[in-house]
Amino acid sequence: MTQRSRHVPCVGAIVHDTDGRLLLVQRTNEPGAGLWSVPGGRVESGETDAEALVRELAEETGLVVEPGPLVGRVRRGDYDIADYSARAIGGTLRAGDDAADARWVDAAEFAALPLVDELAETLGGWGVLPR
Template sequence: MTQRSPTIPCVGGVVHDDQHRLLLVQRANEPGRGRWSLPGGRVELGETDHQALVREMHEETGLAVEPGALVGRVTRGNYAIADYRCTVVGGTLRAGDDALAARWCDAAELRALPLVDELLDTLEQWGVLPE
């Protein structure tokens, strides 16, 4: 009998600026190193999703956010990711410890980037693509 690896709870942030561009980070680590994705990461023991999201968003992007409603959930390998809408409440955009780069993307820029698998389709299904 094959033993399954444990599921790792993660969170991601869906953040739009006042021009309705979407915040993305270029991943510094596997899975998906060098590809662009929503910012986020693992939920640490004892954290709520919202606490983890505030911490991860600051670590990866330098931005302070206020988490909002759940947008959707995805599973990528052993990672169970809950993605939430977020509002920026402070900070300055910069690439943090788990990101090679961070940027706001409009629809054309999003489609031109090397994205993590299934990101474009998922964002479209959730109705959160940038303009």
């Protein structure tokens, strides 16, 4: 009997500040340890995507966010990631759980950072790159 692979539901947050900079975190865990990505993580059992997004952003960045609409979906290995826009409404930016660093980046900084695979292409395709 063949076992069907099950994809892990995850969320990611696309958060821009008033200057158009994008919120990124440097990952401490695989996949992509040491690389930069949008913050997010697994959806826990019983959580909605919005609840997971708020929790993950607080854990990884110290920010309180208001979830917005779905921007797009990607599948990376076993992870099925729903990426939502979000707006920071409180908190203080700091690297937290599962993040070695967290920062707002403009277009030049974004282009210079070591990013997780396909992040620049995906965000560009969705029209949500930093300014």
